[in-house]
Amino acid sequence: MGSRATEEPIPDLNPDNLTLEERLGLGQEYDWDWSGTLVQSWESLLLILTTFWCILLARVVTHRLRLHGSPNLCYAVEFVLVILPCILLVTVAVDYSSYIGVVIFVVTLWFLRRSRALDLARTRxxxxxxxxxxxxxxxxxxxxxxxxxxxxxxxxxxxxxxxYRKSRQYGAKLMDTGIGLFVFTMAMVSRRSRHLSDFRRSVIYSAMPLILLGLARTVSILTLGYGQDAHEYGQHLNAFFTLGFTKFLGALVSLLARRDLHLLPLGLGLLLIHQFGLSFLGISDYVMNEDVERSNLFNANREGLVSLPGFVALYLLSIYVNRWMVASSLLSYSELVRKLRCLFYLVLILWSLFVICAYGIGISRVICNLGYVIWMLAIGCTTLWASFGAIDFVINSVMPWEASPSEDQEKGLLTGDSPAKARDRSIVPFTINQALNQNGLTFFLVANVLTGGVNMFLKPEDRSNFESVIILLVYMFLGTKMAHELLKRGIRLA
Structure with missing residues (x-):
């Protein structure tokens, strides 16, 4: 399994020697490589977890160095320990990813044993x-x-x-995770719409700004003649449109849920209906077939439009996971262990379903099929399990970060969503992380503008490996430092 048969024999032609475009031209459906998909997914997950581990390392180092009173030093340490390794691991150091993964595993075990984190957690x-x-x-x-x-x-x-580049049709590469994880994390900070007032608020403050940004990007691209791959979202749509429409439709559909629990059957039902249409009504073939001319607005943007039900289902299911996880913010040791155990079982189930989907129906970001949604939930829940376990269970047990809220307020380090409270929660740990959470959309817009500037003026295709790393470091410094300065001043744009 994992491949589809040709509709009728093609004499004197070996389909294995043809390009994807030639295959589609012959009326043959795309043949996904399920074993290759598993390898791609492992490479993607390894990079994500490695970067996550670097964030944890920065948290430990800044605590050991007692940098809570110096946000600029915190930023510098995090930049070196988080952003530099990530840049190297997608470029010149990618061949060492597996070795680095082994080192991370060994160091983690050493830290757990030396710090007696598990014993300390039991005493809380x-x-x-x-x-x-x-x-x-x-x-x-x-x-x-x-x-x-x-x-x-x-x-x-x-x-x-x-x-790591995006898959044209089927695949589970690193850059395929982008839009899916954005939907997942967008849902992590969202709630279901309980009333029409909640729906209007979601549309006005979340969906419409994203849709307007998508429109601005489309107009800019058409005006400047900047190239856009129509196989990602279509000729005119882009990621901002997908996020905006997903937020809009997700808020609308969630009105049907009377309780958070109802989001689970609602999301699953929508996802199964979506997959039924893709597999049995020919919608998948309609989107994938390049012989279908982009003669009207729907045909021209079929990738972005057809994928929306899948992204909405992912959004609803992600809200459910989030509401279940944070249903109670104060947990005892046994309650947290029970919750982490349940989340771990969910992770195992999701990855098992991912393997089945990779074999049976493929993983496709372009149409956001069942396999892709399962994959995004698997990565998201894996990272959540690792985050809650590593941060709340282990690190905060060994080295709780204590700071005076009044001091943080004076330094401008508290966000608008995190006023000073009696429980002394400082946002100094994970400084870059907090900066991006406060002004993530602003950071992403700046990153897009800088990307366009580099492409127009620096000709990245002609740069050496060393030059590319330097340019990427400067680019990420400008973007993250801008967000960090806004955080220090207590400014929240978007």
Whole structure:
């Protein structure tokens, strides 16, 4: 399985020697490589977890160096320990990813044994997950922003690891995770619409700005003649449109749920209906077939439009996972262990389903099929499990970060969503992470503008490996430092 048969024999032609375009021209459906998909997924997950581990390392180092009173030093240490390795691992150091993974595993075991973290966790009376915005969720959001921002520019350099590039139709590559994880993390900070007033608020403050940004990007591209691959979202649509429409439709559909629990059957039902249409009504073939002319608005943007039901289902299911995870912010040791165990079982189930989907129906970001949604949930829940376990269970047990809220307020280090409270929650740990959570959209817009500037003036395709790394470092410094300065001043734009 994992491949489809040709509709009728083609004499004197060997389909294995034909390009994808020639195959489609012959009326043959795309043949996905399910074993290759598993390898791609492992490479993607390894890079994500490695970057996540670097964030944890930065948290430990800044604590050991007692940098809580110096946000600029915190930023510098995090930049070196998080952003530099991520840039190297998608370019010149990619061949060492597996070795680095082994080192990370060994160092983690050493830290757990030497710090006696598990024993210390048992002595804690309660664990504060942070209410509706736990640190574990903010780390995942920042991780998504960082990797996506690095990749959208790095891909233009010859040093970029080509297997990380987006799949044309089927595949599970690193850059395929971008839009899916953005939807997942968007849902992590969202709630279901309980009333029409909630729906209007979601549309006005979340969906419409994204749609307007998508429109602005389309107009800019058409005006400047900047190239856009129509096989991603269509001729006129882009990621901003997908996020905006997903937020709009997700908020609308969630009105049908009377309780958070109802989001689970609602999301699953929509996902199964979507997959039924893709597999049995020929919608998948309609989107994939390049012989279908882009003669009208729907045909021209069929990739972006057809994928929307899948992204809405992912959005609803992600909200359910989030509401289940943070249903209670204060947990005892046994309650947190039970919750982490349940989340781990969910992770195992999702990865098992991913393997089945990779074999049976393929993984496709372009149409956001069942396999892709399962894959995004698997990565998201894996990272959540690792975040809650590593941050709330281990690190905060060994080295709780204590700071005076009044001091943080004076330094301008508290966000608008995190006023000074009696429980002394400082946002100094994970400084870049907090900066991107406060102004993530602003950071991403700046990254897109800088990417366009580099492409127009620096000719990245002609740059050496060393030059590409330097340019990427400067690019990420400008973007993250801008967000960090806004954080220090307590300014929240978007």
């Amino acid at each position: 009376s309660q664990f504060d997950l942070g209410g509706n915005r736990p640190m574990a969720l903010s780390v995942l959001r920042a991780l998504t922003h960082l990797i996506t921002a690095i990749c959208i520019l790095a891909i233009d350099f010859g040093s970029f690891y080509r297997p």
